[in-house]
Amino acid sequence: xxxxxxxxxxxxxxxxxxxxxxxxxxxxxxxxxxxxxxxxxxxxxxxxxxxxxxxxxxxxxxxxxxxxxxxxxxxxxxxxxxxxxxxxxxxxxxxxxxxxxxxxxxxxxxxxxxxxxxxxxxxxxxxxxxxxxxxxxxxxxxxxxxxxxxxxxxxxxxxxxxxxxxxxxxxxxxxxxxxxxxxxxxxxxxxxxxxxxxxxxxxxxxxxxxxxxxxxxxxxxxxxxxxxxxxxxxxxxxxxxxxxxxxxxxxxxxxxxxxxxxxxxxxxxxxxxxxxxxxxxxxxxxxxxxxxxxxxxxxxxxxxxxxxxxxxxxxxxxxxxxxxxxxxxxxxxxxxxxxxxxxxxxxxxxxxxxxxxxxxxxxxxxxxxxxxxxxxxxxxxxxxxxxxxxxxxxxxxxxxxxxxxxxxxxxxxxxxxxxxxxxxxxxxxxxxxxxxxxxxxxxxxxxxxxxxxxxxxxxxxxxxxxxxxxx
Amino acid sequence: xxxxxxxxxxxxxxxxxxxxxxxxxxxxxxxxxxxxxxxxxxxxxxxxxxxxxxxxxxxxxxxxxxxxxxxxxxxxxxxxxxxxxxxxxxxxxxxxxxxxxxxxxxxxxxxxxxxxxxxxxxxxxxxxxxxxxxxxxxxxxxxxxxxxxxxxxxxxxxxxxxxxxxxxxxxxxxxxxxxxxxxxxxxxxxxxxxxxxxxxxxxxxxxxxxxxxxxxxxxxxxxxxxxxxxxxxxxxxxxxxxxxxxxxxxxxxxxxxxxxxxxxxxxxxxxxxxxxxxxxxxxxxxxxxxxxxxxxxxxxxxxxxxxxxxxxxxxxxxxxxxxxxxxxxxxxxxxxxxxxxxxxxxxxxxxxxxxxxxxxxxxxxxxxxxxxxxxxxxxxxxxxxxxxxxxxxxxxxxxxxxxxxxxxxxxxxxxxxxxxxxxxxxxxxxxxxxxxxxxxxxxxxxxxxxxxxxxxxxxxxxxxxxxxxxx
Numbered sequence: 001x002x003x004x005x006x007x008x009x010x011x012x013x014x015x016x017x018x019x020x021x022x023x024x025x026x027x028x029x030x031x032x033x034x035x036x037x038x039x040x041x042x043x044x045x046x047x048x049x050x051x052x053x054x055x056x057x058x059x060x061x062x063x064x065x066x067x068x069x070x071x072x073x074x075x076x077x078x079x080x081x082x083x084x085x086x087x088x089x090x091x092x093x094x095x096x097x098x099x100x101x102x103x104x105x106x107x108x109x110x111x112x113x114x115x116x117x118x119x120x121x122x123x124x125x126x127x128x129x130x131x132x133x134x135x136x137x138x139x140x141x142x143x144x145x146x147x148x149x150x151x152x153x154x155x156x157x158x159x160x161x162x163x164x165x166x167x168x169x170x171x172x173x174x175x176x177x178x179x180x181x182x183x184x185x186x187x188x189x190x191x192x193x194x195x196x197x198x199x200x201x202x203x204x205x206x207x208x209x210x211x212x213x214x215x216x217x218x219x220x221x222x223x224x225x226x227x228x229x230x231x232x233x234x235x236x237x238x239x240x241x242x243x244x245x246x247x248x249x250x251x252x253x254x255x256x257x258x259x260x261x262x263x264x265x266x267x268x269x270x271x272x273x274x275x276x277x278x279x280x281x282x283x284x285x286x287x288x289x290x291x292x293x294x295x296x297x298x299x300x301x302x303x304x305x306x307x308x309x310x311x312x313x314x315x316x317x318x319x320x321x322x323x324x325x326x327x328x329x330x331x332x333x334x335x336x337x338x339x340x341x342x343x344x345x346x347x348x349x350x351x352x353x354x355x356x357x358x359x360x361x362x363x364x365x366x367x368x369x370x371x372x373x374x375x376x377x378x379x380x381x382x383x384x385x386x387x388x389x390x391x392x393x394x395x396x397x398x399x400x401x402x403x404x405x406x407x408x409x410x411x412x413x414x415x416x417x418x419x420x421x422x423x424x425x426x427x428x429x430x431x432x433x434x435x436x437x438x439x440x441x442x443x444x445x446x447x448x449x450x451x452x453x454x455x456x457x458x459x460x461x462x463x464x465x466x467x468x469x470x471x
Numbered sequence: 472x473x474x475x476x477x478x479x480x481x482x483x484x485x486x487x488x489x490x491x492x493x494x495x496x497x498x499x500x501x502x503x504x505x506x507x508x509x510x511x512x513x514x515x516x517x518x519x520x521x522x523x524x525x526x527x528x529x530x531x532x533x534x535x536x537x538x539x540x541x542x543x544x545x546x547x548x549x550x551x552x553x554x555x556x557x558x559x560x561x562x563x564x565x566x567x568x569x570x571x572x573x574x575x576x577x578x579x580x581x582x583x584x585x586x587x588x589x590x591x592x593x594x595x596x597x598x599x600x601x602x603x604x605x606x607x608x609x610x611x612x613x614x615x616x617x618x619x620x621x622x623x624x625x626x627x628x629x630x631x632x633x634x635x636x637x638x639x640x641x642x643x644x645x646x647x648x649x650x651x652x653x654x655x656x657x658x659x660x661x662x663x664x665x666x667x668x669x670x671x672x673x674x675x676x677x678x679x680x681x682x683x684x685x686x687x688x689x690x691x692x693x694x695x696x697x698x699x700x701x702x703x704x705x706x707x708x709x710x711x712x713x714x715x716x717x718x719x720x721x722x723x724x725x726x727x728x729x730x731x732x733x734x735x736x737x738x739x740x741x742x743x744x745x746x747x748x749x750x751x752x753x754x755x756x757x758x759x760x761x762x763x764x765x766x767x768x769x770x771x772x773x774x775x776x777x778x779x780x781x782x783x784x785x786x787x788x789x790x791x792x793x794x795x796x797x798x799x800x801x802x803x804x805x806x807x808x809x810x811x812x813x814x815x816x817x818x819x820x821x822x823x824x825x826x827x828x829x830x831x832x833x834x835x836x837x838x839x840x841x842x843x844x845x846x847x848x849x850x851x852x853x854x855x856x857x858x859x860x861x862x863x864x865x866x867x868x869x870x871x872x873x874x875x876x877x878x879x880x881x882x883x884x885x886x887x888x889x890x891x892x893x894x895x896x897x898x899x900x901x902x903x904x905x906x907x908x909x910x911x912x913x914x915x916x917x918x919x920x921x922x923x924x925x926x927x928x929x930x931x932x933x934x935x936x937x938x939x940x941x942x
Contacts (some may be wrong), residue, residue: 172773180786302644302645304644304645
């Protein structure tokens with residue numbers, strides 16, 4: 001038995017893909033991904049139209065899809081994160097239907113419950129055998145964990161593996177197995193390894209970033225969670241990684257060993273695993289090549305599915321076992337609602353990813369941010385786009401001071417006792433406005449370009465087209 | 472978050488188990504298993520009745536269940552293999568409803584398609600964390616692969632992990648993950664490691680067995696399949712393991728490297744992996760402690776689910792990639808139908824396991840058997856119980872000669888050309904009857920005690936109660 005077909009078009013033909021259907025992708029190849037563009041080019045050449053593309057994220061490289069939207073090949077998008085020309089085109093209203101924005105946990109919930117039905121899933125496969133046993137550990141385009149692709153492979157009606165590294169049967173380890181895969185297509189290359197690695201996975205050198213990160217680590221210590229068995233996640237951004245750096249210093253000093261680090265995994269977390277400061281890594285996505293190497297070789301570096309990571313619809317996901325998460329923000333409002341989706345000009349430049357999932361699950365969720373972002377106050381009266389609800393955010397840490405959600409009075413007392421510069425979030429807002437002035441409001445049209453679905457499936461906000469953003 | 476409850480009864484209570492429901496178990500702890508008996512004792516004490524017990528196999532130790540059948544706690548059984556006092560009681564008609572006998576591939580097909588609905592699955596877990604991340608590699612009752620338990624965990628309405636080795640979160644590797652598990656119960660012991668190991672996993676010392684095994688290896692060679700990349704499975708019985716021994720000799724001599732060995736895995740296969748004679752092991756069940764040790768430490772020793780192994784309802788299972796399987800038989804008839812379920816006295820003493828799955832999938836399926844079994848001819852006019860259909864069996868190898876299924880004329884020619892003692896199956900039958908006489912027929916009542924379901928879901932035979940088998 002052998003599932004290898006001669007071309008992408010042959011596989012698409014066999015899959016029965018027709019106008020009006022939904023296809024899906026995972027984003028582990030990040031800005032180095034060739035698969036999404038390649039598949040949509042093939043679909044366009046085959047004359048198929050009115051396709052909804054559900055990808056766990058879109059990167060600048062996927063600006064290529066704009067042409068396929070213009071020609072009617074793509075009429076819908078569904079994603080957890082979107083940046084670059086495609087995001088700008090969506091903000092400008094290129095699609096008739098609003099994009100559905102989900103979280104990394106909400107997406108597998110929707111897929112498993114059937115509210116996001118996938119007709120054909122395309123799995124960018126760094127290695128596969130002829131039966132479709134896939135992993136991301138081997139091959140020229142190795143990306144490590146394939147966590148976000150697993151729900152797609154489990155639930156899509158048809159599954160096509162696209163690989164540039166066909167290996168003898170049986171391939172191992174098996175991240176996605178042959179029981180789920182219909183066809184295997186060999187292509188020249190599925191991605192550019194240089195682009196697979198995000199540019200934001202190194203600890204910041206910015207001294208302000210280190211002040212913020214240092215406060216964040218002190219907040220964790222003061223909260224009482226910095227003890228044997230602590231678990232934590234930090235984003236890949238410079239400031240949140242810097243928080244991990246300062247947390248590590250405190251763990252070393254206190255001879256404290258953590259149970260697990262989670263999330264998108266970077267070399268910094270790998271180093272902590274290897275030096276014995278944490279027992280395990282729970283990895284749904286590798287952010288750099290150190291992480292890719294580690295997940296291949298270190299059995300304590302665990303590959304997990306998006307459902308394991310953050311799906312609120314299963315019998316317990318890992319974010320619920322998280323002590324601390326350190327997150328970023330493009331805006332936070334005085335009720336602690338966080339925006340990571342739209343920029344200060346109202347244009348789409350991101351999305352939840354695991355932001356709202358980890359904030360909901362962790363015992364302590366900390367947002368770190370400079371008081372000013374692009375010369376504008378980070379704290380606003382109301383966020384442009386509500387991605388993470390304020391009732392799941394505990395602390396805002398800036399270089400000027402630390403604000404605690406009024407829901408966490410006992411935490412505020414602890415931070416004060418520890419000598420941290422605790423202020424109200426309104427005071428932080430006032431301090432920022434004193435420097436930068438009160439920002440003007442972005443003007444929006446009444447055209448809805450995105451619906452923000454919270455992890456549990458409820459719509460918690462809409463994204464509007466800003467005035468003057470036509471393309 | 473923590474799923475650990477105080478007792479088995481508490482977990483059963485929380486699961487909502489009620490009269491008339493179906494519970495399930497896996498059989499990796501084999502004759503050392505404590506979990507099945509422990510759970511049924513608890514259910515009996517709780518006053519729950521009319522339970523169907525679906526276990527991938529029952530061993531002599533599960534004779535303990537007979538009392539729970541007598542008292543009405545258990546009213547139905549569903550299994551792939553059954554031996555010992557429970558099997559004898561079933562043959563004697565202890566149950567009002569016939570037992571459903573499936574194959575190792577048919578069972579996950581039935582579970583995933585919903586024809587075998589499981590209300591509560593009990594997973595004997597050699598190690599688990601408090602969230603239900605389970606593997607069989609660690610702990611005092613380590614049994615290696617948990618392949619047969621995976622479909623149960625995926626599809627049961629409620630899943631209870633029963634463990635004697637609770638480890639810190641997160642446990643790894645993860646064979647069954649927390650997204651599937653509802654509760655975790657810690658007990659003193661889930662099994663006796665001495666009983667986990669089957670007594671039949673060593674190569675036979677019987678010279679007749681080696682003659683048969685030698686012929687089997689020659690059949691494989693003559694078939695043309697003994698070449699680079701060969702894949703094979705042999706049962707754990709002495710004669711089929713001896714076939715692996717003779718195959719190994721030929722592989723060494725011909726400098727041939729195999730792609731994978733599959734099945735229930737023994738130390739003999741582990742040795743072949745470690746000496747580089749095969750690239751991978753595909754393991755759905757460890758038959759001895761060497762296999763348990765290997766699956767824990769060797770990344771080329773792959774744990775796979777029952778669906779991956781043999782489920783005909785998925786998008787391709789591993790038996791379809793198998794070159795050669797060497798199988799046993801209690802009877803084979805002149806149309807090559809095989810019985811591995813009932814003994815010569817008509818009493819239940821086994822079941823398909825993977826017999827009919829591998830016979831259907833492999834390019835070459837060989838049955839090895841002594842010409843006489845318990846002084847009775849192995850070849851009969853019609854098998855007492857048809858488990859593996861004759862159209863999936865290619866060759867019968869005995870010490871007296873080799874019979875090829877008439878459907879495989881080209882294979883018969885090859886074996887003749889190679890100088891093997893090819894005879895018709897009728898000639899083998901006659902040769903046996905010349906020694907032992909024509910056996911008398913077992914007399915059966917018209918009471919049906921078992922239904923034999925083929926891997927695709929069709930009923931291919933019924934098992935009747937033998938006359939005089941009352942208990």
